[in-house]
Amino acid sequence: MSSADQGRPRPGTPAGLAVIGGGQLARMMQQAAIGLGVRIRLLAEGPDVSAAQVIPDHVVGDYTDLDDLRTAVADAAVVTFDHEHVPPEHLAAIEAEGHACRPGPHALIYAQDKRAMRERLTELGAPCPRWAVVESPGDLADFGLPAVLKTTRGGYDGKGVWVVREPADADEAFASGRPLIAEELVDFRRELSAQVARRPSGDVVAYPVVESTQVDGVCKEVVAPAPDHPDAAQDLARRISTELDVVGMLAVELFETRDGRLLVNELAMRPHNTGHWSIDGSATSQFENHLRAVLDLPLGPTDPHHPWSVMVNILGGAVEDLAAQRSVVLAEDPGVHVHLYGKTVKAGRKVGHVTVVGDDLDETLSRARRAADLFEKGSTDG
């Protein structure tokens, strides 16, 4: 018996696709890759991160280090991403060396840099909250309060975002020394997300628009489709994907204001938390369509299987042993689709999600919430 010989590129079996970043998005891409017969090579942050647990052909390295990136993409013609944090200059270098980055750096910059995104969307006439570059408390006073301050780069899941109701709320943001933009604090009725997949050729498929609920800046709950959603959201996502030349999945997160306007909140150019429902609820999951898009394969249909799909994130809570809790959750409701990410539980960390599909929204919602609650708290009593 010999031990397994994985790790570095295997002779004779080139990777079909390099994926940078070993989080749960890369992990769920692997489920789709297994079906399609796509061999993924992963650049993982550590030997046992979420996606490294399920992708044999991985190298451990730092995505901010160009040499590590080069090793990981080696013989892969196409490169895609679990997150938006690879430095743009490294992406340019990899492209220059003959690898197709999908999405390409010229598109990805609008998911990496919020100022660039606001400038470009404003140019395109896409509806945005009122915004401005702010370099000082004086600039912010001119912009007016309340406002939201955001670092232009590197923020996610509520990090790098400050709601400023009075001047002192901005101290931390300015003290960070990072470039900032201010945005109008939108009085929204709800948040929507419009997702599309786009091929290099320009073909686009759109998923049903969904409604998402955030708690402390972190996505908690998604209802697909969003009840009474405006078609304009889907049209806007299609248009943005085309104008920005996105390849792969694009999520356009939107505010729906109380007076019925749609405003673009964020862009993500990868599979997105608001599309996880599609694994269990749609004819083609966002992960499969992401792979199909970046590999320039024809895109799959996005029709839901059932009238309603509800996804609820499992955020790290009182329960430490999620595997043990799995049997409790499934005993309560064997029809819940469980997705665990192989991560150590930490307070508030996304460690998994559940999806429930059904014909009745209230029932579907309460089943999904109850399952996530059981995973977080251990019980739903009291």
Place this chain on the structure above:
Amino acid sequence: MSSADQGRPRPGTPAGLAVIGGGQLARMMQQAAIGLGVRIRLLAEGPDVSAAQVIPDHVVGDYTDLDDLRTAVADAAVVTFDHEHVPPEHLAAIEAEGHACRPGPHALIYAQDKRAMRERLTELGAPCPRWAVVESPGDLADFGLPAVLKTTRGGYDGKGVWVVREPADADEAFASGRPLIAEELVDFRRELSAQVARRPSGDVVAYPVVESTQVDGVCKEVVAPAPDHPDAAQDLARRISTELDVVGMLAVELFETRDGRLLVNELAMRPHNTGHWSIDGSATSQFENHLRAVLDLPLGPTDPHHPWSVMVNILGGAVEDLAAQRSVVLAEDPGVHVHLYGKTVKAGRKVGHVTVVGDDLDETLSRARRAADLFEKGSTDG
């Protein structure tokens, strides 16, 4: 950057489940395991077999070697299987050493040994073709022709099976020196398969009965559910799983005779080719329910998403580069669910399958057949 450190058991992360055998069934179990958050350790026949491509924690070894088996199951409390070929005495040894084999050797023997299976089913009063142990051409003459000769052990996909219409057809079988049984050559109208999943506690869920079509002893096509299928098939599968104390998936392959009787053809105690449709067509795939059953988790619902699901196997043909052909198939019909097994194409070898779901049987069937044809022949013209 360090290379990946997989292979032997990782310190601190015990495998949730050991799987013996690295074929496509283990590969598809991994898709379900990723969702459930189950860590699989695989015993693979080679470093790049189908499932070893997608399961990092694998050891390469020989499933007929007890030491290799011991290394693979190491810290895994539960052991399950991609195939039925592990020697019964090794299974008994592993069980004695504290690992739960699921299915257990006392059940699995009825999927390993056709004589034991016929004796036990006869005892239970389960309907079987007329059969007898035959040790010589004289025994076979007494049994009567035409007949089917089968080796009691080690046959699969038409191997170890001889249709005997005249005495000379039996020469190869008797020359093999292997123990044989003779069975009546059943004049069947069609073949059905009834699948159930069963937990150690005895809970059972049944999948819809499907119709399967074999070509040269190899499964080619499955329609789920079988049109006008008898409920008796499902009842029989439930009963056999309980009487034989099967844990995990059980497939009961059945002949439906022209006069409407059901006769048991074969038993398989693992996910089965006749259940692949469930990945794309059912609320819970057979692979997820196999994992749930062997890990003693509550079983998932088996309802189909659509009125019809059709699965057609891709058997090795003229097309060598299946990955390249994938774009041709999806361009013709982007709604086809493609499953490639990462295997080298050889004539007649199962290298993948396609599933199509729909509302109209004829259309669903012709779409699935056309996709499989394109994967095998490169075109469907002429």
